[in-house]
Amino acid sequence: MDSLFIITSLLKILGILFVVILPMVSYAVYAERRVSAFIQDRLGPNRVGPAGLFQPIADMFKLLLKEDFTPRAANTFYYWLAPCLAVMPAIITIAVVPFGSTLFGVPMVIADVNVGILFVFAIASLGVYGIVIGGWASNSKYPFLGGIRSSAQMLSYELSLGLAVVPVFLVVGSLRLTSVVRYQIEHGWFIAPFVGDWANPWKWLLAIPMIISFLVFMIAMFAETNRLPFDLPEAEQELAGGYNTEYSSMKFALYFLGEYAAMITGSAVIVTLFFGGWHFPGIPDGSHGWIFGLINIAVFFAKVAVMIFFFMWVRWTFPRFRYDQLMRLGWLFFFEIALVNIFLVAAIIPFYRS
Amino acid sequence: MAITVPRPNLSWRERLYLPAIVAGLAITFKHFKNMLLGRTKVTMQYPEQKWDANLPDHYRGAPALVRDADGRVRCVACQLCEFICPPRAIKIIPGEIPSTDRFAKVEKYPDAFDIDMIRCIFCGMCEEVCPEQAIFLRKDYAITGFTRADMVHHKEKLLEIGGVMHGVVLKWNEKK
16 A cells, blocks of 8 residues: 555546546536437527536536425435435446546556456445435335335346346456456457457357347346336336435435436446447557547547437437336346346357357 | 227237337437437527517507607596406506696696506506507516516606507697
8 A cells, every 4th residue: 555556546536526427417417408308309408608508507506505305204314314325326336447548557447346347236236225215214105106116126127237247257257347348458349349350250249149238238227227218216207206206405416416427337337348448449548648548538438428328318218117017127038138148158158269 | 888909919020129119219319410400490599589570560568658749648547447457457646737738628647657567467458448549558578577566667667668659649739
């Protein structure tokens, strides 16, 4: 533990949190409103500042100045704890995701742990507690139903989420997310392996189960982050906002922050696992100069932004699943598909390695 | 009697749902793209763009008192509009015109003329009932204020909105 390590880690934490994640969350909300408006042939918020770009700041002030109301029947301790529980896991998850190559010789990942993806799953599934506790502590029917739905949904999708990434680690042979990126730099992105020995037909055959696994993982991620085809815990039309019905002011804003931060970290994990992380063909890594280190970081967040756009695009296209349809989809389709997919990859790997 | 609703038999392609999902995504993306390229017609951006020039002649906006070409306030404080007004938005306090005045034969003028724009329903009955062609509904529609008192239009404000009306009957002028 030398002091340089501590200083760089602190700088990375502060930088990623206050320069990237929090502004990204607020602008994801703005982007969500604009994208939804554009898809529905509207203009969206365009009044505050040029093209409405200061809208998130105005929203923040509005939410800070609103009355922070606690219902009398609520369990105050858990009622206050729940929003924090919703935000924390979403932000902690980003710690193990490599968001760039190196900058001045410092690896651009906050904690390069060797259990990478397990850490992501372990922490990300804590996010459900924020919703369940919030729903229960509000002591109101709609939030309670939202909380129950959320826990059931999490149970059914966490399984396929975990199984869908097993193929990736069968191929890479390590749970460390930096080595997943390293592998994809040498052998091409998992869903588009153009780099490396691209003439190998087994590699292209391997891309098919990888795409399946990507789709299953992404759909499970939609459920995990409570995004629209699976936003049953919120369900404005049925549950009047679900778990956050009784919340107001900054506590409500924290739930929003948590949801969007989960979306960003989810996109970051998808990008790392299947889209080659910070790698872009033709751009060298940070050891060739600090400018390339910065470009790598920019490439990573550009990919994340594309993923977020996809999340929004899906949200404003599809109707919500019914509760039983959601369960059926989770337990009867994605679980099986992910399971069969693992065997498929395991069968291809010996030929691919030889 | 129970009615059996026949359910459509979906082909395997339809049951896969994937083509429908892709088609849906394509449709929404088409809308997004058209909006981004400025091909979509959007609604009028109100405070910047206004429809004022296209308001019809019979548009009923804020009621206002008018002066005629001589600069005389045409209202004679007969209070017919006050009585006809369905929401009772109008309040008139009549005053007497001194006998030395050129229009002394008119006898009365409105000392105070208040229209409470919170109550006004823009029905135009005051304009219809006025025997003097003194009150007209103008095309002002953005009536705003920070307090209730702000929303009461006094005589000065009404005259300011009304301005001068040309081409009305000048029955109180001296006979030529």
